[in-house]
Structures are given as C-alpha cells and as structure tokens.
Amino acid sequence: MLDHEQVVIRTGPRTGLPVIIAVHSTALGPAAGGVRMWRYPGWRDGLADALRLSAAMTAKFAAAGLSNGGGKTVVALPEGTVLDGPRRRDALHDVGDAVAALDGAYSAGPDVGTAPADMAVIGEITPHVFCRPAEAGGSGDSSPHTADGTLAALRAAARHLYGTRSLAGRRFGIIGLGHVGEHLAGLLAAEGAELTVTDIDPAKRPKAEALGAAWTGPDEILGADVDVLVPAALGGVLTEQTVARLRCRAVVGPANNQLASPGVADLLHRRGILWVPDYVASAGGVIHAVTTELHRLGPGEARARVAAIEDTVTGLLDTATRSGRTPAEAADELARRRVRTAAP
Ligand code: PHE
Missing domain, CATH: 3.40.50.10860 (Leucine Dehydrogenase, chain A, domain 1)
Known part of the structure; x- marks a missing residue:
C-alpha cells in the first residue's frame, strides 16, 4: 500500500x-x-x-508540535x-x-x-x-538552527546518561562536516568537548583540525571509542553490521533516516546504546523556518522553540524508561498520535 x-x-x-x-x-x-x-x-x-x-518529515513536524x-x-x-x-x-x-x-x-x-x-x-x-x-x-540558512537543535538533543541525552547536561569533556564522533555537521562541531568544540571527525571528502580535514578535532576515516569512526556518535551526513549509517561495531553509549545526530531499517532501533536498545530518533534531533531547521516564515514570530521565539527540543527529548526518554519501550517507539507513538488526532 x-x-x-x-x-x-x-x-x-x-x-x-x-x-x-x-x-x-x-x-x-x-x-x-x-x-x-x-x-x-x-x-x-x-x-x-x-x-x-x-x-520522516511528517514525523519531524508532528514530534515538534508543528502544524x-x-x-x-x-x-x-x-x-x-x-x-x-x-x-x-x-x-x-x-x-x-x-x-x-x-x-x-x-x-x-x-x-x-x-x-x-x-x-x-x-x-x-x-x-x-x-x-x-x-x-x-x-x-x-537553516543549518545553524538544525545544529542548535541537535545540541539541545545532545544535552538531554547527556542528562539521561550522566545526570548532567554539560557536554564539556565528553567525546563525540561526528560523521560528516557538511552544512550542519560543521556548525555542530563548532558548538561542541566551544563547549569543551573532545571531537573526532570524518567526512567522505578529505578536503574537509583542515576545517576539522582548525577546531582541534582528530580526523579519522568514514569507516573507522563507527568503531571509535567515543561517548556519543553523531551522524550528520547521509542516511542509512546504522545497520545490523555497523551497530555490532559501535563502542559508544549513544547515537544522536541531525542526519535524516539514520536507520537502515526500523528494526535497527531494537538492536541499539539491546546493546544498551541510547538512540535519539533522528527526526527529533534534526528538527531545529524546520522549527526555525516555520516559526519565522509562517508564524511570523521573532528570532527570540524561534530560538526558544528550537531549544525546547531538549525538553521534548527528555520527555521521550522518560516515557521510554517508564514504559519499558525504546525511545524510537516512544517518539513514533507521539508523532502518530498527533497525526491521528488531527486527521478529519
Ligand atoms: N532539510 C530540512 C530537514 O530535513 C528541510 C527543511 C529545512 C525544510 C527548512 C524546510 C525548511 O528538516
């Protein structure tokens, strides 16, 4: 169908x-x-x-509470x-x-x-x-706002895992230094995080090094000893094979469609790796665009709504823990409920 x-x-x-x-x-x-x-x-x-x-965009708007x-x-x-x-x-x-x-x-x-x-x-x-x-x-440009939103999701994940929303001293592996990845790497570096970065384009290496990040290969980064892996490139990075190699505690990033198939969310959960659904962590760009261009609200309100991704993720992680479900299930259920109740 x-x-x-x-x-x-x-x-x-x-x-x-x-x-x-x-x-x-x-x-x-x-x-x-x-x-x-x-x-x-x-x-x-x-x-x-x-x-x-x-x-995924339908889920992104619904989970963000946008019409x-x-x-x-x-x-x-x-x-x-x-x-x-x-x-x-x-x-x-x-x-x-x-x-x-x-x-x-x-x-x-x-x-x-x-x-x-x-x-x-x-x-x-x-x-x-x-x-x-x-x-x-x-x-x-929506990319800086997408990066802000992912940072908010990372804070919620850090609070969930470590009891503090501070990202200083945590180790991140960033996959992709495109528009969003580069902004996010800058924000994390400014916060005192330790970065390992990769991109399929080796010309991005100087940008990574300017931020004090270590450079590695697109395949090696999957097995890197980091706290959080941050997919910020094309989709499909999380497969049965790649999940088996992960050494991180969490995967949280702005790339769309990170899971090669929906079942990979369960694999991550069984390995004890926290996965924040991509459509929640990547919503900052659309939240900013819709708030300013459709709702005609100012930059302060747009920024506040993007920052509220932190509360959304905290809520989802709490719900998931309480109900014994994965964050993916909790988020899907929230998005589906919102779409269903809106339907005529
Ligand atoms: N690439 C954006 C996303 O996946 C799409 C987008 C951005 C659409 C800004 C509208 C406005 O979320």
Whole structure:
C-alpha cells in the first residue's frame, strides 16, 4: 500500500533530470521538506529516498508540535554529475514548476545538495519555498538552527546518561562536516568537548583540525571509542553490521533516516546504546523556518522553540524508561498520535 498522499515524478523539461516530489501527509497542515539534489544509481533509488525522507518529515513536524505535514523533493543526478551555472538554474526552475503545480500542498526548503541561494531561484517560479536568503525575503540558512537543535538533543541525552547536561569533556564522533555537521562541531568544540571527525571528502580535514578535532576515516569512526556518535551526513549509517561495531553509549545526530531499517532501533536498545530518533534531533531547521516564515514570530521565539527540543527529548526518554519501550517507539507513538488526532 502506498502510504503517501501523492507522489509526482517528472522529467524536468529544461534539464531532462528526474524531479520527484513525495507528499507524505497533509493531515496536520501543508507539507514541507527539503530539496535533495544528489547522485543516485537511478531515478528509482531517488524515488525510494524521497518516499522515506518525506515520511520522516511528517514525523519531524508532528514530534515538534508543528502544524505541517511531510514532503521531500529529490532531483536524482547521474553518478559523477556536478550541477552548476545555467544548468543548475534550469534544474531549480524544473523543481519550481513541480512545486507550483502542487499549489501549496507542499513547500520546498534546503536539503543535502541545496542552499538558500537555490531557494531564491526556486522562488522565481513559486512562493512555496522556505529559507531564501534574507535579501530575498526568507529566513536564510537553516543549518545553524538544525545544529542548535541537535545540541539541545545532545544535552538531554547527556542528562539521561550522566545526570548532567554539560557536554564539556565528553567525546563525540561526528560523521560528516557538511552544512550542519560543521556548525555542530563548532558548538561542541566551544563547549569543551573532545571531537573526532570524518567526512567522505578529505578536503574537509583542515576545517576539522582548525577546531582541534582528530580526523579519522568514514569507516573507522563507527568503531571509535567515543561517548556519543553523531551522524550528520547521509542516511542509512546504522545497520545490523555497523551497530555490532559501535563502542559508544549513544547515537544522536541531525542526519535524516539514520536507520537502515526500523528494526535497527531494537538492536541499539539491546546493546544498551541510547538512540535519539533522528527526526527529533534534526528538527531545529524546520522549527526555525516555520516559526519565522509562517508564524511570523521573532528570532527570540524561534530560538526558544528550537531549544525546547531538549525538553521534548527528555520527555521521550522518560516515557521510554517508564514504559519499558525504546525511545524510537516512544517518539513514533507521539508523532502518530498527533497525526491521528488531527486527521478529519
Ligand atoms: N532539510 C530540512 C530537514 O530535513 C528541510 C527543511 C529545512 C525544510 C527548512 C524546510 C525548511 O528538516
């Protein structure tokens, strides 16, 4: 059974590239979610990703207490492609047409492979876009806010594990120094944490070293002796195989869809490793964007709502402990309940 409200698959008329928009649910309100411009073996792999990522956005909004639904766009690039210049504009305009055709059922935002400047280009075609640069009337880069939200989730996890929300002196293994990973690494370093970092792009190494972080390989970091592993790159890092190698006490990070399959949450639990659901730990960006652009509230309120992720995570961990369930089950139950009660 398809559990999405609608899925649009088009060949972009300007570029010939596959443009896929999955609208998972609008039960809580209009859907929103990022535009992922990434390389896939084929468009069907992009479709599979869009289906999973849009469902996670529904849970993300619901768990954050926001009245929006989940959606996601994937522009599936052939392996080895880099989109820039006029062809990038064309691809973004192809996305803009597809978003416009949905007539408000879905609004775009940034995601892996796109940034605020790209949102301004989509905005030339449709008003249904978040995170344009401030000059173009949007709330700008969401990554620092996503990082703030993950930091809040990390504090809740630290309190749960160690009885203190301070992160000073704790050891973190950060997987991915992209937009969010880099901000988060900076926040953790400023707090006096000990960092080990990896990225598939070796050119990121100097950035890690500038923060005083140790550099390691993308595979080695999974077995690193750290307190908390922080996935901040693409999804699917937590598999049966990788979980068996973990030496950390917790996995808490901003990457979307960290579990290769839902059952991996139970494996983590059985190994005594705390996993904070990704869609809770990564909600800072959308909370900030929606609070400022839709609710028209100021930066203080947006910051407070992002910081409240700490209370959300504390509540989920308490509920999970009390009811003998995993944090994943507690979070799914919360998100599902909110979507269910909103449905007509
Ligand atoms: N990439 C963001 C996420 O996964 C998507 C997003 C950010 C959507 C900001 C709208 C506004 O949460």
